[in-house]
Amino acid sequence: MGHTHHHHHHHERSGKNLLISILLNIAITVAQVIGGIISGSLALLSDALHNFSDVLSLIISYLANRFTTKRASSKRTFGYKRAEIMAAFVNSATLIVIAIILIKEAVERFFQPEPITPALVIWLSALGIAANGFSVLLIKKDAESNMNMKSAYLHLLTDMMASVAVLLGGILMYFYQLFWIDPVLTIAIGLYLIYMGYDLLKSSTKVLMLFTPDQIEVDNMVREISENPAIKNMHHVHLWQLNEQEIHLEAHIDFHENISIQEFDCILKDIEERVYHNYGITHVSIQPEFGKCHSHQVIVQD
Template sequence: MLTIFLNIGITVAQIIGGLISGSLSLLSDALHNFTDVISLIISYSASKFSKKKATLKYTFGYKRAEIIAAFINASTLIVVAFILIYHSIERFINPQVIESTLVIYMSILAILGNGFSVILLLKDRKQNMNITSAFEHLFTDMMASVAVLIGGVLMKYYQIYWVDSVLTFAIAIYLIIVGYKLFKDSFNVLMLFTPNAVEIKEIVERIDNFDHVKKMHHVHVWQLNEEETHLEAEIDFDKDLKLSEFEVILEKIEKLLNEDYAINHVTIQPEFEKDDDKNLIVQD
């Protein structure tokens, strides 16, 4: 909440300063700060929603709220970046005289505000994609403000006004680089793709070597969120096991998957002489 209010103040100040000074880089920084405010509100809301308990209607609760927030935030980073690239090229072709003193003061204000916000989220930045997305927004904006400050100094003392456009372009490229990775990671989770650290073939080979296991097939592995990785599969057994015998094997499977692959939710369907598709991956 504190970082939200800080960034609202910075955004308003930079918009006023950018309009008065005529600095595109300051306005682009303000636009980026505005996306920070939106992303922080989304992240804050998602964090609250993710803690809601599951119900009969929402059996998973809202555990994916933070992944959705990360996806939205990453998308806004990329969209804003392309808007900035367009305007930076336009301004480079038609450079304008800029009130650099105001640019310097506003960029210092933004550095202090965003720097404090970064410190507030520093400890929890690796907690999940949601916090990471908020942190990346704030950190990139702080670095952008440093670039704007440098540009302001160059414009004030050396009258190099084209640097305003170059800095805006550089900020945009950096936003694309940061946003793309976060976009890709959150997209993979939302699409139920197999986590990169999980090798399905390796898992199947190891479980197929368990006593009485004939063949593991019809496997799905996905992330519900960053804390929960699920696996479901069907296993053919070489004899008609008692339920108690199956439970012993299941415990070994769960231990292997949890300790070696960080898979903490396992659903196995036991089968004996069932006539079905025995392929490793089956399109449902």
């Protein structure tokens, strides 16, 4: 019960931090659009577009964070436990798309540099760094243990780095008229974005596709459970991650003898404790069998 309360409190805190970040990003976007039009800065306008896409991503993360706390029902027996994984998948995919667009724009701008009004660019990019830096610090802790919050964190971190690039570009343009520096920095940020986004996209895809969690060796686990003298073999094993807190195991176990339900309950309790402590598996469903004649393969394509 204490864990549930802690988990709910964690969701409330991260939801509140996301909401603050959304409002800050809306303010930055509006300021940068106005500033970009006045100064004629394509860098500021592309940064504003990037910020706006982050507002949408943060809203997705916020909604997923809210949905996760909704209770299960007869229509949704798992509730919305996968909402945050889906948000992480969508956000990491958009992160890569945005990075490709930024790189494409930067390459074009590199060959056709445009003179701009650097002073306004410097001030507005500094505002972007301050607001996004604050947002990054707000959700950094939650990003360490949650894919959804990590996707929001990466969007904000990228925003901050893009603003840093625009600021450096603005300073160099102001003092040295080096208009090519802005696209070079933008390309560097875009490549970093693809690198980070791909890692998160891969992790969230594995969860959505019901892949076996990386840290679990199925054969080792089956061998360990089968050491019990009452167990003949373990087969039809399915192992998947529901979300970042829950790993589910279901399997068929063939017994040497026609044991009682009471004896099976004792064996089941031992299996649950063993897989929880050794593999982090939180939910176990076992189908007991005796004398059945069918495939005893550990992994079966149902």
